[in-house]
Amino acid sequence: MRRFVRDNSLSIFFLVLFVAALIGQAIAGHSLYNQEQLEHGGDSISLWRYITSSSFGQAVMENWQSEYLQFTLFMLATVWLLQRGSPESKPPEELGTEPDRRQRVGRHAYSRSPLWARTGDIRTAIYSNSLLIAMGVIFVGAWFAQSVTGWTDFNHEQAAHGEAGVSWLGYIGTSTFWESTLQNWQSEFLAVGSFAVLAIYLRQRGSPESKPVGAPHEATGLEG
Amino acid sequence: VDFLYPRTGMSSRNRSEQSHSSPGRAGLSSLTSLTRMRGMFLIWTGVIVAGLVFFTIVGFTHH
Numbered sequence: 001m002r003r004f005v006r007d008n009s010l011s012i013f014f015l016v017l018f019v020a021a022l023i024g025q026a027i028a029g030h031s032l033y034n035q036e037q038l039e040h041g042g043d044s045i046s047l048w049r050y051i052t053s054s055s056f057g058q059a060v061m062e063n064w065q066s067e068y069l070q071f072t073l074f075m076l077a078t079v080w081l082l083q084r085g086s087p088e089s090k091p092p093e094e095l096g097t098e099p100d101r102r103q104r105v106g107r108h109a110y111s112r113s114p115l116w117a118r119t120g121d122i123r124t125a126i127y128s129n130s131l132l133i134a135m136g137v138i139f140v141g142a143w144f145a146q147s148v149t150g151w152t153d154f155n156h157e158q159a160a161h162g163e164a165g166v167s168w169l170g171y172i173g174t175s176t177f178w179e180s181t182l183q184n185w186q187s188e189f190l191a192v193g194s195f196a197v198l199a200i201y202l203r204q205r206g207s208p209e210s211k212p213v214g215a216p217h218e219a220t221g222l223e224g
Numbered sequence: 225v226d227f228l229y230p231r232t233g234m235s236s237r238n239r240s241e242q243s244h245s246s247p248g249r250a251g252l253s254s255l256t257s258l259t260r261m262r263g264m265f266l267i268w269t270g271v272i273v274a275g276l277v278f279f280t281i282v283g284f285t286h287h
Contacts, residue, residue, distance in 0.1 A: 007261075008261075012264075015268070018271075060279060064275070064276075138276070142276060
């Protein structure tokens with residue numbers, strides 16, 4: 001058990017934080033929702049009813065989609081784009097998808113390489129992009145879930161004010177949908193862009209996300 | 225670039241000595257470690273898929 005915790009401490013740490021933050025969001029959101037209901041003469045609802053509401057679903061999904069978009073774009077951009085001096089960037093001479101020999105695929109694979117890396121056919125092509133595909137699918141799925149929950153919540157608000165509802169496509173074109181989407185995107189782009197640049201001159205000793213403390217500022221692609 | 229032993233700083237000679245010292249135990253340990261990593265992979269994938277499916281259904285069924 002101790003070995004399991006040690007070997008997986010990073011993912012366990014973030015799993016615990018994720019669950020705690022989600023529970024906290026549900027409790028705080030439930031309290032706020034009921035407060036607003038009472039102010040408008042409505043009925044309060046149970047915590048479970050709030051968790052299964054489109055209001056809560058939209059709040060969760062709009063954050064999920066932006067996080068997965070951030071990682072997907074960062075992964076894709078760092079294949080071809082350079083930030084000299086950043087540990088998040090590759091050295092200039094390695095830009096691009098790199099030769100098979102360096103990536104250890106097909107006939108260059110190790111005996112212990114994953115099967116789909118060794119075959120050298122379409123399976124290797126798919127496996128070579130599998131992380132990007134998975135993150136992209138999660139992004140699209142979360143963005144779709146955000147649109148559906150937001151749409152239902154939007155139409156509920158419309159009905160409460162005696163106004164007509166809109167179709168899903170109609171909701172996708174509203175400023176409500178794009179405001180909730182872009183407010184999350186801008187913060188992700190700011191964080192990832194600034195991190196790549198701050199890491200040129202600043203260090204965190206022991207972190208693989210940083211260059212070694214004594215590495216020169218101009219060293220690119222080095223990890224601690 | 226050594227992808228199988230990244231960041232360890234172990235020379236090939238050291239790795240060879242280590243693996244020859246107790247090949248059975250090393251192999252079993254590696255297998256157990258792989259199983260545990262697969263477990264974490266499945267847990268995280270399950271959390272994400274469950275979240276996406278749950279809130280998509282919520283969106284279509286509950287205001």
